[in-house]
Amino acid sequence: MMDKVTRRKTGDQMLVRRLNTAIILDCLRLNAPLSRADISSRTGLNRSTVSSIVNELVQGGLVRETEFQKDRLGRPGLSLELSPDGACAIGVQMGVDFISVMLADFVAKPIWSKRIVADSNVEQSLFIKSMGDLIQEALKQARRKHSKPLGIGVGVPGLVDLQHGKIALAPNLQWHDVPLRDMLVKRFDVPVFVENDANASALGEYYFGIARQVNDFIFLTADVGVGAGIILGGKLFRGNRGYAGEVGHMSFDPNGELCGCGRRGCWESIVSPRSVIRKIQSTLCQNYTPSLIRDLVQNQIDKITFETILQAADANDRFALETLQDVGRWLGIGIANLVNAFNPELVVLGGALARASTIVTPIIESTVEQNALRQPHESLKIGISAYGSEGCVVGAAAIVLDEILRYPFP
Numbered sequence: 314m315m316d317k318v319t320r321r322k323t324g325d326q327m328l329v330r331r332l333n334t335a336i337i338l339d340c341l342r343l344n345a346p347l348s349r350a351d352i353s354s355r356t357g358l359n360r361s362t363v364s365s366i367v368n369e370l371v372q373g374g375l376v377r378e379t380e381f382q383k384d385r386l387g388r389p390g391l392s393l394e395l396s397p398d399g400a401c402a403i404g405v406q407m408g409v410d411f412i413s414v415m416l417a418d419f420v421a422k423p424i425w426s427k428r429i430v431a432d433s434n435v436e437q438s439l440f441i442k443s444m445g446d447l448i449q450e451a452l453k454q455a456r457r458k459h460s461k462p463l464g465i466g467v468g469v470p471g472l473v474d475l476q477h478g479k480i481a482l483a484p485n486l487q488w489h490d491v492p493l494r495d496m497l498v499k500r501f502d503v504p505v506f507v508e509n510d511a512n513a514s515a516l517g518e519y520y521f522g523i524a525r526q527v528n529d530f531i532f533l534t535a536d537v538g539v540g541a542g543i544i545l546g547g548k549l550f551r552g553n554r555g556y557a558g559e560v561g562h563m564s565f566d567p568n569g570e571l572c573g574c575g576r577r578g579c580w581e582s583i584v585s586p587r588s589v590i591r592k593i594q595s596t597l598c599q600n601y602t603p604s605l606i607r608d609l610v611q612n613q614i615d616k617i618t619f620e621t622i623l624q625a626a627d628a629n630d631r632f633a634l635e636t637l638q639d640v641g642r643w644l645g646i647g648i649a650n651l652v653n654a655f656n657p658e659l660v661v662l663g664g665a666l667a668r669a670s671t672i673v674t675p676i677i678e679s680t681v682e683q684n685a686l687r688q689p690h691e692s693l694k695i696g697i698s699a700y701g702s703e704g705c706v707v708g709a710a711a712i713v714l715d716e717i718l719r720y721p722f723p
């Protein structure tokens with residue numbers, strides 16, 4: 314039997330090895346291909362530690378050796394990179410009216426995906442069962458490819474109680490206190506991570522997308538609602554109880570439109586696609602504004618989608634263009650406030666904002682410039698999500714991979 318001191322020492326050594334493994338995996342994620350010597354010089358770990366851990370990772374299938382090359386000092390060696398086939402993760406996006414599931418490889422590249430329309434008016438248990446059935450399909454795909462599923466990440470449109478993996482509140486679904494993690498663990502018996510959808514997307518961009526190596530950025534998404542994932546100092550900013558980033562409910566007009574949260578004039582009640590569609594529908598119903606939108610839906614105003622509006626704008630329809638330009642201005646005003654508050658290096662537009670980016674980005678840029686203070690605005694970049702409307706589902710898978718990159722070999 315080990316005495317107390319030996320046991321503590323062994324525990325410390327294991328912890329150090331896990332941390333070093335995480336450092337090496339992270340170094341490869343950001344900079345691969347690298348040789349063992351490169352990893353050693355970049356991480357400051359000694360060469361024998363690097364070699365021993367790398368050998369273990371190669372054996373475990375998480376890292377692979379590629380072509381023979383010379384390192385910076387001209388010494389020959391095999392270069393290394395994360396092995397895409399090493400393992401896989403399942404990402405799920407729970408929308409208000411759809412469910413999207415993706416099987417991603419070890420570098421968060423999609424290998425299979427499926428999206429279904431889901432009616433949020435059905436009973437909650439049926440909605441969650443449909444999600445489970447889709448996850449089951451993804452697991453079947455993983456088995457076919459002989460890839461080990463590391464876990465399931467779920468991005469949800471609402472506030473998440475991270476400690477218990479519960480949806481605390483999903484305003485646009487009217488769900489309260491749903492123990493989603495427990496429900497999925499019970500059915501699939503793999504690690505499950507539940508995260509707010511914008512946070513999931515932000516992490517996806519940070520680990521694998523447009524915001525790699527950007528330590529201060531804001532991911533902004535608009536679908537049914539508007540939300541932000543705020544990364545500060547390389548970490549997700551969660552706030553006191555984990556509910557930070559609900560920028561869609563910043564108040565812009567206390568007497569404005571009613572919002573899903575029960576208050577009035579929130580940012581999302583002005584700029585979210587759902588609000589834009591409603592506004593367009595009511596204008597087209599009330600008076601005869603000439604617009605291609607009407608023709609595209611053959612006068613069935615209730616069939617208008619955000620895509621219809623984009624399509625009309627692309628064809629230079631004046632009403633659609635003016636409406637989207639107005640949205641761009643309101644987005645710019647809100648983003649200017651966020652820039653003043655957080656001084657990010659980059660703002661990434663995702664979800665429907667990414668789809669509308671050619672029209673809204675120039676207006677957002679000029680509005681932010683006019684409304685933000687000069688100093689926090691200096692050197693700000695506005696970028697588009699690397700994954701478009703798939704951002705959340707890739708991000709949800711990235712959360713699973715990140716857990717493994719951070720805590721390999723439990």
Ligand SMILES: [Zn+2]
Nearest residue numbers: 562572574579
């Ligand atoms: Zn609100």
